[in-house]
């Protein structure tokens with residue numbers, strides 16, 4: 001009996017072949033951005049689709065794992081246009097042969113429809129362990145995949161924070177993020193290079209998680225502790241899902257009433273997460289205490305230094321640093337060292353001094369410092385650690 005998957009695969013190849021024969025000049029003349037010299041048996045070939053920005057999302061070729069079924073359509077983009085062509089239908093096996101053909105044609109990226117984002121990220125999440133340990137990927141390639149998976153998941157969590165299954169997914173993701181960062185300073189540097197410079201609650205949550213886990217590692221936390229810390233950091237602002245958008249996105253300063261409302265987000269976050277029964281008590285401490293200060297002037301409980309958990313102290317340093325080095329509606333991002341100077345000058349007593357020192361040493365170390373040439377490679381990156 002014929003395997004239905006095989007039949008689908010053959011049909012797709014035939015379609016590709018036919019399209020190439022019917023429009024022999026298409027592949028070569030189209031000069032696909034990602035397929036400059038696509039050969040006639042390569043798959044650039046469905047109908048061209050003119051698409052508005054945001055209709056398709058670029059994905060790295062390396063994120064497509066060999067011998068897996070991609071449950072989303074794959075597209076390629078034509079050079080210097082906003083036109084896309086269907087390259088492979090969903091539910092076909094992606095093999096070494098397919099990847100090799102794309103690589104032969106210097107294809108580095110494929111595209112997915114924005115509607116398939118959720119399917120794509122679920123596909124990645126299920127294979128993140130394999131991706132993180134895949135030595136053929138560069139630290140930057142892996143970092144991009146880990147970062148995008150994380151921001152996507154946190155976005156989902158903030159939209160529907162009561163869904164326990166999403167919180168469970170965060171656990172798996174944190175284990176892989178920690179494993180990735182434990183591979184060395186070059187991996188932290190790569191992560192910092194690709195972090196979003198624009199502030200959104202979900203990107204901020206992932207950024208704080210990266211800085212915090214790296215700091216935790218430097219102060220000798222175990223793998224298990226880093227996982228607990230990482231979950232808390234990833235979810236530390238989940239209570240903001242209950243704060244109105246008018247307050248969250250207000251360009252000017254908040255009124256006293258609005259500020260009171262804003263200050264409820266740590267307790268609300270703890271409540272939301274407790275209800276899911278998916279988050280351990282130590283991770284919840286990060287959520288509840290991340291705005292406490294060692295001076296005893298933080299919120300919501302004005303705890304003193306001795307009363308604040310080490311995880312929350314780490315969260316506090318990472319949280320403030322990321323907030324200062326990202327663009328906000330009311331001010332532009334600071335570069336790393338001006339941000340550290342400001343923290344030292346105006347807030348030093350809020351932080352645990354040892355942790356603040358570690359943050360400076362970590363960002364200033366030669367392995368992590370993002371140099372000017374590196375930044376040129378990532379025009380959209382923040383270049384955070386550049387002096």
Ligand SMILES: [Fe+2]
Nearest residue numbers: 236237290291
């Ligand atoms: Fe917060």
